[in-house]
Each structure stands twice: as structure tokens, then as C-alpha cells.
Amino acid sequence: MNTSSLSPSSYVILGLLATCGPATPYELKKLVDGSVGYFWSFPRAQLYVEPERLVSLGLLTEQREEGGRRRRVYSVTDAGRAALMAWLADEATIAVELRDAGLLKLHFAGMMGAERVARLARAQTDLHRQRLEEYERIAASFASAGEGAPRDLSMDTLRMGLAYERLSIAFWEEEALRAEEAGAARPQSTTERA
Amino acid sequence: MNTSSLSPSSYVILGLLATCGPATPYELKKLVDGSVGYFWSFPRAQLYVEPERLVSLGLLTEQREEGGRRRRVYSVTDAGRAALMAWLADEATIAVELRDAGLLKLHFAGMMGAERVARLARAQTDLHRQRLEEYERIAASFASAGEGAPRDLSMDTLRMGLAYERLSIAFWEEEALRAEEAGAARPQSTTERA
DNA sequence: CCTATCATGTAATCCGTTACATGATTAT
DNA sequence: ATAATCATGTAACGGATTACATGATAGG
Numbered sequence: 001m002n003t004s005s006l007s008p009s010s011y012v013i014l015g016l017l018a019t020c021g022p023a024t025p026y027e028l029k030k031l032v033d034g035s036v037g038y039f040w041s042f043p044r045a046q047l048y049v050e051p052e053r054l055v056s057l058g059l060l061t062e063q064r065e066e067g068g069r070r071r072r073v074y075s076v077t078d079a080g081r082a083a084l085m086a087w088l089a090d091e092a093t094i095a096v097e098l099r100d101a102g103l104l105k106l107h108f109a110g111m112m113g114a115e116r117v118a119r120l121a122r123a124q125t126d127l128h129r130q131r132l133e134e135y136e137r138i139a140a141s142f143a144s145a146g147e148g149a150p151r152d153l154s155m156d157t158l159r160m161g162l163a164y165e166r167l168s169i170a171f172w173e174e175e176a177l178r179a180e181e182a183g184a185a186r187p188q189s190t191t192e193r194a
Numbered sequence: 195m196n197t198s199s200l201s202p203s204s205y206v207i208l209g210l211l212a213t214c215g216p217a218t219p220y221e222l223k224k225l226v227d228g229s230v231g232y233f234w235s236f237p238r239a240q241l242y243v244e245p246e247r248l249v250s251l252g253l254l255t256e257q258r259e260e261g262g263r264r265r266r267v268y269s270v271t272d273a274g275r276a277a278l279m280a281w282l283a284d285e286a287t288i289a290v291e292l293r294d295a296g297l298l299k300l301h302f303a304g305m306m307g308a309e310r311v312a313r314l315a316r317a318q319t320d321l322h323r324q325r326l327e328e329y330e331r332i333a334a335s336f337a338s339a340g341e342g343a344p345r346d347l348s349m350d351t352l353r354m355g356l357a358y359e360r361l362s363i364a365f366w367e368e369e370a371l372r373a374e375e376a377g378a379a380r381p382q383s384t385t386e387r388a
Numbered sequence: 389c390c391t392a393t394c395a396t397g398t399a400a401t402c403c404g405t406t407a408c409a410t411g412a413t414t415a416t
Numbered sequence: 417a418t419a420a421t422c423a424t425g426t427a428a429c430g431g432a433t434t435a436c437a438t439g440a441t442a443g444g
Contacts, residue, residue, distance in 0.1 A: 005430085005431095007430095007431065007432090008295050008298055009431080009432085011298065011302070012298065015301070015302040018302075018305065019302065019304075019305065024395095024396090025395095025396075025397085026394090026395060026396070035301070036298065036301055039291055039292045039293065039294070039297060039298075040291070040293060040297075040298050041291065042431095042432070042433090043432070043433055043434080044396095045397085045398085045432085045433070045434080045435095046431085046432065046433085048396070048397060048398085049397095049398090049431090049432090050431090050432095053431095071395080071396070072396090072397095084302070084305070085305065085306070087299070088299055088302060088303055088305065088306050088310070088314075089306065089310055091313050091314045091316075091317035091318075092317075093317060093320075093321045094294075094295040094296050094299075094318075094321070096294045096295070096296060096321070096322075096325075096362075097233055097234070097235065098233045098354070098355060098358050099233065099234060099293065100233070100288075100290045101202050101288040101290070102288050102290060103233060103234075103351045103354060104202055104205065104206065104230065104233075104234050105281070105282055105288075106347055106350060106351055107209070107229070107230055107347060107348055107351045108205070108209040108212075108213065108278070108282060108347075109282055109347050110213075110346060110347050111212065111213065111278075111279070111282065112279070112282050112283065116282070116283055117347075119285050120282075120285045122285075123285035123286075123287065124285075124288075126287075127287045127288070127290070128290075131290075152304060153300055153301060153302075153303050153304050153311070154301055156300060156369060156372075157297050157300055157301045159365070160292070160297060160362075160365050161292060163361055163365065164292050164358070164361065167357055167358065167361055168290075168354075171353070171354050171357065175350060178350075199402085201402095201403065201404090203403085203404085218423090218424090219423090219424075219425085220422090220423055220424070236403095236404070236405090237404070237405055237406080238424095239404085239405070239406080239407095239425085239426085240403085240404065240405085242424070242425060242426085243403090243404090243425095243426090244403090244404095265423080265424070265425095266424090266425095389444100390443100390444090391442100391443090391444085392441100392442090392443085392444100393440105393441085393442085393443100394439105394440080394441075394442090395438100395439080395440075395441090396437100396438080396439070396440090397436105397437085397438080397439090398435100398436080398437080398438100399434100399435085399436075399437095400433105400434085400435080400436095401432100401433085401434080401435095402431105402432090402433080402434095403430105403431095403432085403433095404429105404430090404431090404432100405428105405429085405430085405431100406427105406428090406429080406430100407426100407427085407428085407429095408425105408426080408427075408428095409424100409425085409426080409427100410423100410424080410425080410426100411422100411423080411424070411425090412421105412422080412423075412424090413420100413421085413422070413423090414419100414420085414421080414422085415418100415419090415420085415421100416417100416418090416419085416420100
């Protein structure tokens with residue numbers, strides 16, 4: 001069983017099916033959007049293609065409805081559950097990178113005028129504020145929901161999400177300030193270091 | 195000019211060539227490793243393939259050395275510089291996601307025993323501690339280096355990196371604690387919710 | 389009944405990665 | 417010379433994204 005070919009997205013599917021029971025791609029999409037989607041999203045099409053692969057690996061089974069829409073319903077097999085558990089149990093270091101295009105722009109932003117940098121920083125601040133609000137809304141809805149499973153860890157990941165967004169807001173706000181200062185001190189031309 | 199086909203990695207190449215002058219793929223690799231690589235890495239092969247595409251788009255020019263190794267030296271064209279500036283100036287919201295496989299595991303870790311969760315958390319803590327040390331080393335070397343360009347923003351991105359690693363360490367440490375508590379309170383079997 | 393929307397799939401493409409393979413310098 | 421390492425490329429593959437295209441159901 002070639003389990004080395006499984007990507008994190010594969011495990012999202014395996015995990016959701018294992019915890020929430022059999023589902024169609026469409027239902028999976030709704031599950032993703034309501035949980036992991038906020039920090040591990042992927043396009044809808046993947047939810048139609050990827051399960052096929054998992055079936056061919058023996059990790060899922062596919063059943064088609066008889067009537068009407070004849071849609072595919074996927075369930076995890078024992079092998080699938082095993083693969084999921086193996087992945088979960090494997091604490092080998094996983095490279096994490098702050099892969100943020102905004103930071104990347106900032107890195108090269110020295111080529112631009114300070115005013116531009118400030119704008120970028122403000123836009124990023126807004127973005128993270130929005131995101132924070134979303135997370136807070138979800139957190140609120142979590143608080144009211146009852147506990148499921150042994151210990152519900154989705155609140156934990158959300159806590160990290162909240163903390164990260166707050167950090168980002170603080171960072172970009174300071175960045176905007178710095179840029180404005182720099183701009184005021186030396187109102188540079190638009191072609192500096194062109 | 196189809197600039198919509200440029201990925202962030204393309205802009206890394208454009209940006210480095212624009213700020214550091216003409217370079218070969220190998221030199222680019224060293225530049226990446228010494229700067230953006232710490233938060234936007236990609237494999238070496240990309241540095242041989244991607245520039246070709248950028249040449250075909252008219253954003254770079256390629257010159258081959260005459261003697262010996264005949265290696266390719268790339269330089270940005272005016273069009274390339276323009277594309278870079280356009281990207282930098284475009285503050286359209288850029289989706290950022292905390293795409294961290296460790297968090298993903300944590301999200302589904304409820305299926306495992308608390309002991310396993312604690313292990314995961316400890317492994318992640320170590321990982322981020324290492325990362326933090328690296329960043330601190332780089333920061334130290336930055337402090338001694340002289341200022342370049344109008345305002346050197348690479349220190350700014352590094353500040354965010356440092357803050358993010360510290361946050362991650364704090365998060366995973368707490369997570370380890372919680373898991374240990376849960377484990378002590380209810381030393382669960384290995385097959386809970388199997 | 390017909391239309392809007394909900395739902396479902398497929399095909400083509402592309403970027404990034406891994407693996408393979410070789411050429412040039414340097415040092416001993 | 418020759419080994420070791422530095423440097424340079426290419427080919428194949430695969431997951432992810434976009435774009436395309438159609439089927440079913442509910443509501444007016």
C-alpha cells in the first residue's frame with residue numbers, strides 16, 4: 001500500500017470521513033468549509049478527484065446511490081483508518097513556513113516609496129482584521145456547541161488561528177507606522193532606486 | 195504580456211535580480227538561501243526552469259558565458275522591472291493561510307490518546323525552537339551588517355518570523371500541557387473512538 | 389412547465405517536486 | 417592524475433487549480 005503518496009489534503013478527507021461518517025463530495029465540501037477549511041483549504045474539484053485515488057489505494061470505498069442523482073458516497077476502510085492513525089502518530093518534524101505573499105512583498109518593498117509600503121501594510125492589516133472577525137465568530141459558535149469525541153481539539157487550532165491573526169495585525173500596524181514615519185522624514189520620490 | 199501567469203516564486207527571482215543585479219541560477223540559489231529562503235523556499239531546480247519562462251515572457255534576458263562553463267546569466271529587462279513594481283504596488287488582498295500540517299494533525303488528534311497528542315505537541319515545540327534559533331542567528335548577523343538600499347526591510351520580515359516562532363512555541367507548549375493533564379485525568383486506551 | 393439554483397463531474401494545464409545525469413574546478 | 421566537490425542542467429511525474437460542461441431539484 002503506497003501510503004507515501006498521500007498529501008495533507010488526502011488526510012483531510014480521510015479524517016473527515018473517519019470522524020463524521022460516510023459522505024459525498026458535496027457534503028465533504030461543507031464539512032471542510034465548516035472546520036479545517038479555515039486553515040487548510042483546497043478547491044472543490046479536489047474533493048471529486050482525490051477520493052477516487054484513495055479508493056484505488058484501498059483506503060476508501062465508493063457506493064453509488066441507486067435512485068436519481070446516483071451520487072458517490074465514500075466511506076473509510078480499515079486500511080484507511082490505519083493510514084490516518086499512522087499519519088497522526090508520526091510526529092516526524094514537519095517543515096512549517098510562514099508562506100505569506102504579503103511578507104514577500106514587504107521584503108522587496110524597499111524599491112518602492114514609503115507611501116506604497118504604508119498602503120501595503122494597511123491593506124494587510126485590514127485583511128487580518130477580517131480574518132480575525134471570522135475566527136471570532138466561529139469561536140463563538142463553538143462555545144455554544146456541545147463537546148463531541150474524547151476532547152474536541154478544533155477549538156485548540158482555532159486558538160492558534162486567533163493568536164496568529166492578532167499577531168499579524170500588530171505586526172502590520174507597526175509596519176504601517178514605520179513606513180509613515182520614514183515617508184515623513186524623507187518624502188521620497190517615486191523612482192528611488194529605480 | 196501575460197503577467198497573470200507569474201507566481202510568487204517568479205517574483206522572488208525578479209526581485210533578487212532587480213536588487214542584486216545579474217546572476218546565474220546558482221548564484222540565485224545562494225541569494226535565496228541567504229534571504230527570502232527562510233520564509234519562501236523552493237527547490238533548486240525551479241531556479242533553472244523558471245528563469246527560462248521569464249525570458250520567454252520578456253521579463254528577463256539570458257546571456258551565456260563564452261568560456262568554460264558557459265553558464266546562463268540572467269538580468270531583468272525594463273518590462274521585468276515594471277512587472278515587479280506592479281506586483282509590489284498591487285495591494286489587493288492576498289489570502290494568507292496558516293497552512294501548518296502540525297495544526298492539521300492536531301485538528302484530528304482527538305482520535306488518538308492524550309499521550310500521542312502530547313508527543314506531537316512536544317515535537318512541534320522542538321521544531322519551532324530550532325527555527326527560532328536560526329532566525330536569531332540571522333538577526334544577529336543582520337545587526338552587524340550595514341544598511342543597504344533606502345530602508346532595509348528584510349529585518350522587518352525577520353521580526354515577524356521571530357514573533358511567529360515564539361507564538362508557535364508558546365502554543366505547542368500549552369498544548370502539550372493540556373494533553374498531559376487530559377492524559378493524567380483520564381489515562382485513555384489506545385483504541386478510544388476506534 | 390420552466391427557470392434558477394443547487395449539485396456534480398471532467399479535462400486541460402501548470403507549478404513545484406523528485407529523480408536522474410553530467411560537466412567543470414580544485415586540491416592533494 | 418584523480419578524487420572530491422562544486423555546479424548545472426533535464427525529464428518525468430503528480431497534486432492542485434482553472435475552466436468547462438452538464439444533471440437534478442425546487443419554486444414560481
